[in-house]
Amino acid sequence: MYVDNKKPGSILFMIITILFLIGALLIFYYWKGSVLTRIVLSTAFAFISWVFSIAANKK
Structure with a gap:
């Protein structure tokens, strides 16, 4: 993924992206249901x- 330094909002979207990916992995491995x-x-x-x-790249 590419983040442009001129777009400060894209870094926030990148952090949210990483958090959701980590959440997906944690749910997949540790969900007891x-x-x-x-x-x-x-x-x-x-x-x-x-x-x-996608939002990070378009912003």
């Missing part, structure tokens, strides 16, 4: 992370 719920939640977090990375 059913496997289907674990896969759906981690996929949702990864998708949100992807959306924030």
Whole structure:
């Protein structure tokens, strides 16, 4: 992912992207519920992370 220094808001989006990716990994490995719920939640977090990375590149 590319972050331009002229866009200070993109760094915030980059941090949020990384947090959502870490959240997706933590949910996938440490969720104690059913496997289907674990896969759906981690996929949702990864998708949100992807959306924030697109927003960081467009800002």
